Amino acid sequence: MAMKERSSVRVPRVIVGVFFGLAALFPLAWMALSGFKLNSDVLATPFSFFPPSWHVENYVQILVDPDFSRAMMITFAGAAIFTIFSIAINSMAAYVFARLDFSFKRTLWVIVIGTMFIPNMAILLTSFIVVTKLHMLDTMLVLILPPLASAAQVFFIRQFYLNIPIALEEAALLDGAGRWRIFTRIFLPLSQPAFVVVGVTSFMAYWNSYVWPIMTITSPNLYVVGQYLANFRVSRGPELGLLMAGSMLAALPVIILVLIFQRKIIGNIKIAGLK
């Protein structure tokens, strides 16, 4: 800040800012702490933020529950595979649209970007018909394959590639290096900042998915973690401490990802182009 503020302005700023932060965290913090409560203490009156007595059992019990840990592991594996493949194919397309010159480039660009504006619900039922005809129902493929190609990610990575100076690849081109070689040797190593953003987005989208899995996955051993939790709430509703512990553990992977990459993700929120 260029202007040095007086403390009479600064102190209220800090207080209100921190209040917003705490209000945002309150429900999650309460959920995490409720995981340490007895089932009967979660909804006890008067309300207690901290557990009256601490019980680690809930977290232990839910972790050793084979259904829960299987759901966590299979969702994690699916999300990891999904993230890697979506970065791979979307970055290739982004590079092609950013740098290569080929027939029907404009038409293909318009088609790819156009898909960004189709709401899920408009194609939900017909997508279900498509995966049914492809015999993909109740397999991991039905969760991984349909959302893999993402116009939003192609767009985002392409913007990033457009800002890489062309001089970097000119020398390689003159030396006769092929386009594929330039992509893998020059572009991929520079892509990390963009890949962090789209990678976290992909992981999160897969990890948090719910409506599509409940339509397409029926075997309990393939449940995604959100599906497991929603079923747990219905079938084992009174075990609130356990439910809170499970919810907390299920929220943890995306929270950890964001904490690891917070600077890159939050620092990347820019508004250029909107002025």
Next chain:
Amino acid sequence: MTGAVTGSTGRGMTELPRQAGVASAVPARRGSRKIAGRRRHRDNLIAYLMLAPVVILLIIFVIIPLISAGYLSFFNWSFYRASEYVGFRNFVNVLQSPDFLASIGRGLLFATMVVPTVMILAFLFANIARGLGGRIAGFVKTSIYIPTIISGVIVAIVFTIIYDYSGGVLNWFLGLFGIQPIAWLADPSIALPALAVPEVWMMFGLTALIMLAGVLDIPDSYYEAAALDGAGWFKQMTYITIPSLKNVILYLLIANFTASLQEINLPLLMTQGGPLNATLLPNLYLFNHFTQDTYQGQPIAGALLLFIVLGAISASIFAVLNSEKAVDG
């Protein structure tokens, strides 16, 4: 499922289109074309190979479903029975269906509760957080971002318990002021606003951070000059901050409006659309009909209509903005 998720909900979409990048690309492309000269389009083979995965997957899982939705909306279509061409009957029926129209009205009402609240809170936050630096800014930004990445399932579970009639924290808190417990999710007149609260909670973070980025882009010198001329806080907001943020605000309005109109996880998990359909938002209405009806031509037609309406709303908001720009000169 596809880009539509990140694009239309705004959750996770962390950067907006950059015109600067597009502009700088134009001379670059021209340059390479000049070098290539007669070898124009020499990249066809490698370009198509590298594009193939994305294009093929988009065709199979987005474009074919879209085309078949358009096609099936003219049929009395069913998974189990032979279908029959019915012309525009599905569209006419769905438009005359009081339940469908009511769900859209409810969606608009829901968006009207959520979007202004999110925008005002985010605007206040951005102007307050503008002056924060260092560790405090880092803590606050990360904290408000976390709710935007939490699964809707978990949000629904936590807020259902917060709203619990006899043991929930909300009724306990109100009880401290002598207010009788309220059946937040069971009272038809309160259930929809009760769902708006977690929606606001999830939507606030990204909106506020984008707004903050916009506020930080306004040069300090504007405010210094205004302060020298004796402009107070309110005048600085109305003459400097809001006009400078106009396009950011417009983008956020549209993104949040379309996202809240399409909310499905909260009503699906917290109220199942009840009580008395009070929280049956449009996407939940369509989802229920997709999964329960025998003949699905009508909900497909409804989904397509909703999609067209959403596009029209976004387009008209942009049109209003452009005409306003013209008046400004």
